[in-house]
Amino acid sequence: MLLTRLQAGQRKKDARSLQPMIEQTVLLFDDEELVDATAPARTLLEASPLASSDWGRLIAFLTPRFESVRDRLAGIAEIGRIEVSGFPGPNGGAPLRLIAEDVNGLTRITLVDPEAEGQGLLVDGLSQRALEDELENLRHALDLSPSLVWQESAAGETIWANRAYLLRAGSLAEEEVTLSWPLPQLFKLEQEQTEYAPRRVMLQDEDGIDTWFDCYSYHLGDNWVHFAQSADATVYAEKALRDFVQTLTKTFADLPIGLAIFNRQRQLQLFNPALSDLTALGVDFLSKRPSLYAFLDRLRETRMMAEPKDYRSWREQMTTLEKQAAAGYHSETWNLPNGQTYRVTGRPHPDGAIAFLFEDITSEMTLTRKFHTEREMDRAVLDNIAEAVAVFLPSGELSSANAAYHRLWPAQSAGMCLHDSLRAWAEACVPTEVWSRARLRLGAMAEREPLAGDVTLRDGRVIACRFVPLAGGALMASFAEKELLAEVEPLRKLAAQ
Known part of the structure; x- marks a missing residue:
């Protein structure tokens, strides 16, 4: 039994002697300047996201894997040493372990991958894990993209596609993957094409519904990578705009007014x-x-x-x-x-x-000029009539009057209302019942009645007054001296014969 245990121990010792020397991932910083690093640590920095310094590359690698790592490392001089475990990896792998120590004013950082311990893969394991994590993130991003992304070989075969493409092609139903090789080819794109030049392509599904995509193509070595973005909204908007312009064009075509x-x-x-x-x-x-x-x-x-x-x-x-x-x-x-x-x-x-x-x-x-000409002619005719004539609107406002009216009633002005005019006429004449009857018959807005009568001015002249309702509610007031009427009346009778 003792010999058996000795032989087993010797085999373990021989096995350990056959394992390669495991070099840890260790970095030594003076503030944020890299002083020294092991080979796997330098490999890790090279695989980390680009940054302006080695410290920035390290922080870019650690931030998504450890909680508040920047703040913890900032206080290492006071604490002296910290050891923390990070978040689980995207694939559910064991979290990394970070050991930070203050050594004579320098910061020594050690990274340990628990999954690689004892396997002789520690040096390449962290770098490989960083690459795998980034690859997994990129795969998730492409699968979540609503754009169709696929890769074609130089021969035109689809050699890779994201989830949106496979769903569109019917090769992926919900979570069940039913891929067949070669992958289905949705778009018939020419290989001899210009990069960065989008092309609009139409696809028709089994129900006969057309969908439109803007396709972008790029060289990737000997292959091509294509991106297809939905252009349905753009196509419908362009069609609506064309229809709108056509409608406007047809409408404008019938307009007699020139449009520019x-x-x-x-x-x-x-x-x-x-x-x-x-x-x-x-x-x-x-x-x-x-x-x-x-x-x-x-x-x-x-x-x-x-x-x-x-x-x-x-x-x-x-x-x-x-x-x-x-x-x-x-x-x-x-x-x-x-x-x-x-x-x-x-x-x-x-x-x-x-x-x-x-x-x-x-x-x-032409019509306006004719109207103005006729109006000027009518005004000239009225001004040459010896009888004073004034017209009042239905509202009672003075609309027009001839020259004889202004000579007879010089105190009258444009815009003067009928009520004020009746008062002014009465004040210029000897008191008579004509004005009181005029106020009763002409003051109402509706059903004005004709009225005539003689009045005597303060200077002794006798004036014959006539008030005649016109169409639309207007009113004409005329005034003539009795002597003038006696001279004009025979001429009127003669004209009437």
């Missing part, structure tokens, strides 16, 4: 057929999207706009037109040499654009 929209750079972006008809500018010219000043120059050349005699004044006028249209609503009336009259309206649009509306108002201006 210039963008922020003052290039013509949109116009309707009426613009070409009103400005006599060809569709070929407008389709070239001329600038605002090229557009106005062409209008000037074709004499389709009012302009000063010198070009400089015209240029300043057009600059003012642009600035006022960009700042807010602006309207001008152009009297063209051919007798037509245009109303040009400018108003700002979103994103710095400007819209101009060209409206032919020749008939409107």
Whole structure:
């Protein structure tokens, strides 16, 4: 029995002598400057995320694996020594162990991987574990990505794909993986392509529903890696925009008003057929999207706009037109040499654009001029009548009066109401019941009755008064001297015959 135990002990000693020397992962820092490190420690730093210093690389490695490690290491000089266990690894592996010691003012940090202890793999184990952890994180990130990611060989075969791609291809149902090789190929992309140039690709599912993706391709050695992002929202928005523009175009096509929209750079972006008809500018010219000043120059050349005699004044006028249209609503009336009259309206649009509306108002201006002419003629006729005439609106406000009225009643003024006029007339005359009857019959807004009577002014003149209701509730008041009526009455009778 003793011999057996001695032989077993000798075999264990021989086995230990056959194991390679295990070198620990140890780093020595003076404040944050690396003084010395073992070979596996240097390998670990090289495998750690990039940072501006070795201390930064170490902290970047330790932070996701140990709780509050930066704060704990900052107080090592006062504590002297700490030993902590980290978080479990992404794959559920045993947590790392960290030993930090203050040695004569220097900080010695030792990292131990419990899973590698006694296996002779401690040196490469930590570096390998860091790489595996990072690889696992990258795999999780790609699996959680909503974008489709896959890799193709130079021959065009799909050799790797993330979860979103497999779900789309139907190779992954919930948590059950049913992969087959080669992996299904969803997109038929040409291998001879340009990197970073997105292409829009459409896929159709079994129900006949179309889905759109923007695909990006990159070289990865001899292979290709592809990314496909959903473009459904963009496609639907572009279609809605096209439909909206088509609707606007059809609507604008039926408008008799010319429309010209210039963008922020003052290039013509949109116009309707009426613009070409009103400005006599060809569709070929407008389709070239001329600038605002090229557009106005062409209008000037074709004499389709009012302009000063010198070009400089015209240029300043057009600059003012642009600035006022960009700042807010602006309207001008152009009297063209051919007798037509245009109303040009400018108003700002979103994103710095400007819209101009060209409206032919020749008939409107002709009608307005005719109306003004007839009104001036009517006023001239009234002013040449010896009888004083005044018209009051339904509200009682004085609307118009001829020259004879102002001579007879010089105290009357425009805007004076009927009530004030009746008082002023009565004060200028000898007291009579005519004015009291006028107040009763004419004061009400409705059902005014005709009224006539004679009154005597303070200077002795006898005035014949007439109050006649007009259409719409208006009222006409006329005043004539008795002597004048005696001279005019025979002429009226003669005209009536």
